[in-house]
Amino acid sequence: MKTISSLMVALLATSVATGMTVLPAYAADSKAASASAHAAQAGIDWRKDNNVDAAFAQAKASNKPLFLYWGAIWCPPCNQVKATIFNRQEFIDKSRHFIPVYLDGDTPGAQKFASQFKVRGYPTMILFKPDGTEITRLPGEVDSERYLQVLTQALNTTLSVQDTMKLALAGNKNLKDEDWSLLADYSWDDPEQKLVAGKELVPTLLKLSELGPAGLHATRLYLRGIYAAATAKPSQTVPAIDKAQATEKVLKAIADPKTARDNMDLLSNGAKEITEFLTTSKSEPRTKLVNAWNTALVKLADDASISKTDRLGAIIAQVSLASLDNAKPEAALQKEVQKRVGLIEQATSDAYERQSVVNAAAYALGGAGLLDDSDALLKAELKRSHSPYYFMSTLGSNAKKRGDKVAAANWYEQAYNAAKGPATRLQWGSNYVSSLVELAPNDDARIEKAVQNVFGEAAKIDNAFYERNRAYLEKMGKKLTEWNKEGKHQVAYQKARTQLDGICGKLPAADPQKTVCQGVLTKS
Template identity: 90%
Template sequence: MIPSLMAALLATSFASLPVLAADAKASASAHAAQNGIDWRKDNNVDAAFAQAKASNKPLFLYWGAIWCPPCNQVKATIFNRQEFIDKSRHFIPVYLDGDTPGAQKFAAQFKVRGYPTMILFKPDGTEITRLPGEVDSERYLQVLTLALNTSLSVQDTLKLALAGGKTLKNEDWSLLADYSWDDPEQKLIAGKDLPATLLKLSELSPAGLHATRLYLRGIYAAATAKPGQALPAIDKAQASEKILKAISDANTARDNMDLLSYGAGEVTEFLTTVKSDSRNKLVRAWNVALVKLADDATLSKTDRLGAVGAQVALASLDNAKPEAALQKDVQKRVGLIEQATTDAYERQSVVNAAAHALGDAGLLDDADALLKAELKRSHSPYYFMSTLGSNAKKRGDKVAAANWYEQAYDAAKGPATRLQWGSNYVSNLVDLAPNDDARITKAVQSVFGEAAKVDNAFYERNRAYLEKMGKKLIDWNKEGKHQVAYQKARTQLDGICGKLPATDPQKAVCQGVLLKS
């Protein structure tokens, strides 16, 4: 395929940005303020809670990873702000990186999986709130301030709210509206009950922005529910009108920019039918709001690109790909924002958002040019290699896709990250080269070999990735066509499981990785 002119221009532009020591110094300078945060990085969470209890301070748990784009976004827009640094004096800040020893086990204990997750606890370990990483920095700091000043746990706040909320203050409703409800690990409300509960909370909440935000969250939860999940009765025409009203108000749209950007496609598809007047009306109004968000200089660059991506999602609902005019607009916005981003943390987030916007718009060559140029600049290039693999897979280039996933695994750093990238490589390899038993066997042996060296190989994110890989291998051999390769994997895994103590919760997980459900 001949690259588009835009892709060529992007490749030239990005390649001309040298990796200089000055870039690293500028990034370090921009984030020097983070040194003012007295992060605990010793992985001794028990000691951290003891410190919180002794000092009668809340504990702030940050769970992240070096490569994670949203984590880098938080570092670039929140943790470096003096206001956050000042507030950190009022809590015990704990920095838990997913690749550090024991981190995955702690993740299972505190019910955190997705990066980043940020939780504020009372000194006794009771959860005050899960802070939303997707909102802008001003909103985030407002939520943090409210959380630091509340005397209620989030469980108590929710209980009182569902009982009618007569004793709750406006600040309490604000915390509920901004709670990280889309975190699959939150245990306040079971996933199957989430849409109905959020919609009920929106009815109980005093009229205003909090009620609107809870309603939008409820509709989004319904739109993204698992297939076959029972949903509350929703008048979709009425819901469409309520959302039209919300997105047509500039203040409301700005206040809910995260939901407008990341839920546009799913909600519109859920509430309206293909090429209907109601869909066209909702899409037009939504696009007006999204253009304003994309142009809003008070938003982060990543958030502005999120609005661009949402336009692409809406345009793709009833069409194979967006029209040329929108593609050109995406190219222009991506180019301007990318060129204006020099900070290393922010680039990890911006380039990720830009590549997805380009790829979703059908501009895979442009996305690849951006990503390949970034490999030389990024502190975690393996993340972008995986996206290059995904792009090649979309093109139908199975050889290139498998090679990119392999390169990503080879370049990955950190014990947990390597396990997860390796599992992802195997899972994709089964799809891309199912008859290459030798290559699949080699990859599986490598992943299990690393699992044998990691103390917490079968906890939390590691567990989820290994179980997904195991399911792929079981399905791959369901007719017994790859029995030799499969048996080698079983034998190697049995050896790992056999060395785990009978009392170790990991043992049952390990044994279940290659067991048919």
Template identity: 75%
Template sequence: MKTLSAFSLKCLLGLMVAASVPLVHAANPTASASAHAATGGIDWRKDNNVEAAFAQAKASKKPLFLYWGAVWCPPCNQVKATIFNRQEFIDKSRHFIPVYLDGDSPGAQKFAAQFKVRGYPTMILFKPDGTEITRLPGEVDSERYLQVLTLALNSSASVADTLKLALAGGKGLKEDDWSLLADYSWDDPEQKLVAPKELATTLVRLAEVAPAGLAATRIYLKSLFVIATSKPGSSVPTLDKAQATERLIKALSDSKVARDNLDLVASSAASLTEYLTAAKSTQRATLVQAWNGALVKLADDASISKTDRLGAVIAQVDLAKLDGGKPSASFQKDVQKRVAQIEQATTDSYERQSVVSSAAYALGNAGLLDDSDTLLKAELKRSHSPYYFMSTLGSNAKKRGDNAAAINWYEQAYNASKGPATRLQWGSNYVASLVDLAPADEARIQKAVSGVFDEVAKTENAFYERNRAYLEKLGKKLQDWNKDGKHAQTFQKVQAQLGGICAKLPANDPQKASCQNLLNKS
């Protein structure tokens, strides 16, 4: 699996799929006390009336905290289990208007387009007038998160204004301002603070002008990751790789720096190593040794979340597979042991959704697909979102080359999924699996596509934000499948079905163009 940013890694484990039900949703009547506190202790607005929520914020002169999430999403459940259940967060929630926007709730996808939120979870703090103060990181540990939230609540300036001052040299900025910039959710693909093509240059500039300290180090590490993962042909600053490697090793060797940047340390190990050093070189071996030294400490650190500890294990697996390597038998046993200890110690229903996802991925990526399957199948009986784990079972079967089993799991996942946005997403993924793994089975593909379009016909805001993104992927997949005209008859049938849906949309509805273009070559 390609190394991903901290923001996207957990969201893409298994399959990048989405679902939601009301925020209070325990796996069983004996859900943990922390799960109850995560919902019962905070006066969330869950009425989907965002305009009224901002009116309330303006009248009370309080900031508005927007949480955009989904019940299945591992990092969302991680946030509920480690942040929202903390008394400090519950106490702070009295100082802002907390709004929970569920991806499957009426109007949610349209609001998502308005506020530029797509990935789960996204958390934004707004001024009462609607100005965005900052996007809060979803991948740092709870202590750091609460520190960032406190700074944001006490800030009189938006992060956009702070960024302008910083890029102009930083005169007048305080340490807290730099901390907010360091912890901004830069890797959120929907953030509009900086254009994607300018992100690397911006972070390098910030790292240069920031006063020496933890904030400057974090910004620098983020800049390295953005440069290393930029698309081919992108304009990125020239980097002295030897110097960057030396500075990176120094950061990894500092336990406090590594601990404070655990999200970056875990998510960027393989990608940065590949970018900065040559394959099988002495420099690569030295950097890998430094990474592993930091990662072992994080994996053993009981003060951080179980999911983050598993993230460190996943990073070790990625490093072991560099240069075509394979995890040794002893390494696999170590992964099994660590995963078992963490998984068995996880009883919180929210946290398990996150931990089991990461644990199953760690096992599968280490070549232990049978162990991964065993863990996932056992979790189907207790998870509040078993369809998420069914998708991961499909991914495991695909890795084995068992296409029939993979398709069967993807179909089960689609059938079990709940919620309008969820079903569009899982349905699109099911169709994609059929096209990839059984392209000649036209009858099954037509039936699956027709089922998804039936969902589209009865889904409000079917062509907004995440819905639109997944439907566009489905459309491209079908167009590629029929590019030589071999499946023209089936393609025309589903095209006609979609045409009937598009025709019912009002002429002035922005969704109409998206609908009409879905199966037409652009």
């Protein structure tokens, strides 16, 4: 969901230059742990038939809420949810009180359902009333205890979060602590959330933080509001903010261990962005804020009660703060990152959790300038991961950072070739084409072949122009149109145009996909 917004390993091999030790394979422990996780999730009576209408009919007939999980096999945050939430007995027990629906993005009809329910980012989790009214979008970035608390409150509430928000903004004094909790923990960073228009997100969050009773929920809403302001797009409304006052409020939240722990996702995801937004380069307030933030992040990274991925998130945040004002991570921080990443990786055996941990660890190492270490980790994981193509893309990103365009393009190609699932292949294929346009713009033959393959696959998919598929194909189309804006690649571009026209022409006139298809490549 959050791409940092949103936003982004572990050490399995050795780099002689850094003196890192080779870590043992985790095969035996992994099989046992994964078997345990599979067994636990098997205790949830997931509907996986993609018959969402029948699932809602079942919910209505049984007068139970419906829990929709939208995810993908390769997605690191999805694997994190499986490893830390879905395998917990408390969640399994609660699942008896709702109709659990598992909607994988690669299954038939999934992208069309995604368009219907406004879900795009993996994972998205929504709780609906039996009549289909959306109760809330559950946060995938909080720890399991917090998640289960929010889920319990959502199951017990008689109001949707949308109705609760309206009452809160109207100044209703009868709202309970649980109501404010659901507002504070709503998945506000979901670009598809329907509570408020995107342009009104910042003022709404800040106003809610003022209207709510002082305490944890008001603080969380305020931090969300400041982060939203720090990352706002030009089209969004950002009210005047007293940045000195805001800095003091953030410092107060960071300094309190309980508040910091309860808002660990915001402290990790928003460290750099909020600091840049509230303070000026190399100023005393910035130094003070960075120091306080680092102190809190070290405590989070050391907190064994937090998931391994979230602990790595705190390390990533430290690295991002170190890059402020165009600085480079110092050797001491690099060694600390190596040490912490290694310890966390060695303690991770479950296959689900590794997909998430290795992703975060590789990002931490790469951000700290340890690209060789990141590569060694990722290459070792290729043999173990159930979705190695995800890590091939990261290897491509690392090569790109080095300036090795040939290696980067080759890794992106390998990732596309290895990708599985129709929606996943369209995503990886689109990314491969977009990367080729950037890395090898004069290789018309290679780009032409890649585009031909992607459109060829799109032609075979019923939902090729819905939701995530649509978004990635449109992004690729814009790249290609920009690539040919001066007509230098007209032959290759026109072949792509002709192929796409053939696909669009076969779609029924009443099919919403037809217009989308026709807009993927604009006239050059």
